[in-house]
Amino acid sequence: MMSGLPPQAAPSAPTGDLRMLGDLTNWVSEIVDGFGYAGVAFLVFLENVFPPIPSEVVLGLAGFTASRGEATLLGMLAASTAGSLAGAWLLYGVAAAIGPERVHRLVIRYGRWVRITSRDVTRAEEWFDRWSTVAVLVCRCVPLVRSLISVPAGFRRMPFVPFTLYTTLGSLVWNAIFVSAGYLLGEQWERVLAAADTYKYVTLAGLALVTLVGAVLFWRSRSKVVIEEA
Template sequence: MMLHLAQTTGEPAGGLAGWAVDMIDALGGAGLALLTALDSMLFGALPVDVLMPLVGYTATQGAIDIGTAIVCATVGSVLGSLVQYALCAHLGPDRARALLLKFPGVKTETVDRCEAWFARHGAKAVLFGRVLPVIRPLISIPAGAERMPLPKFVMLTTLGTLAWTSALLLSGYVLGENWHRVTDIAGTFSYVALGALAVGVVLLVVKRRNRRRKEAANELGENARTDVK
């Protein structure tokens, strides 16, 4: 059984965060899995990114095994993502988008960005989107609406989610009483990752253009040789 998180850390419990803390406190690893599942289904509406470093810190106090926490958080998040995927696969792109925009806090430009990200990168969007703050809660929507092959979706979602939950939980575990600094570190990392991916996209576009120009030049050369013959 977990120690009381609020007592272990000295953090006050109240509101949505307090409810989440109570759930983990009462159910342990199962509570963490349920919380991450709900967070995935509700488009990142719960304070999971803040609570997981806290849980990582409590693991240093014997509240929960850090390995168990990583597994439970990952499994819960993947299951929640599968619910999103199945719902949107059933609804299709247009109805899935209309449903998504009805949720409080979900903006049209955010949905547009997520859909464009998936349209441009496909499978890579699902994998790397799990570490980006804007894309992560929504990437299952276009993947499901476009009916991405389910085994591929599960594999990429699991890998990306495992990387992100491990980073949050282990950061809290390593930082100890300074676990609350993880939020700032994670935000910085997310923007660095987003910048790196943007640079990668530019390089990829340049590489493809150069390849097309080379192919066009080769084709013109072959046509010229044919005409000479």
């Protein structure tokens, strides 16, 4: 497999984040180098259940490896998507085992501290049941929530086949973007990291705005219901 990173692909710096990124990149490189497709699948699985691991490092390196002829592009896409699916299944299974009943019991017991009632949870569940397929598909392409969307899907025990289908499709889109970018950039694959940061900030800003608007609308509607019931 891969005979080491090009000099610019293992950034080093005397401080903090860059040094950590360089160490992480070297670690990812060693696993991809030693285990090939299985290594990529494992790393993507790990990234799904432990989101602080940046997927763009794993996927960019996977594409770079394919560009060197040491793996195929389709093979890296398949391996990374298999890892994504395995991680999603794990989170889904854990959440499904906990189940909505326990969530409601926790909210009934502790929800007053954050002003959330069992009825609020029911409304959120109804929303997710209505939009679950769209939510899973779209959120698989959104930083940070890519993995977390499997949790409400599990809590609501979304039908397993649709969950698997839309998780696969969303993961394939995300993985294809970064693996293909690493493949096309070759020795300059690390440019994927800068592009990923820009995309992350833009999407998170948009997500924050949507969340803020949604929260305002939610509390307004909730206040209206409380007044009508008074």
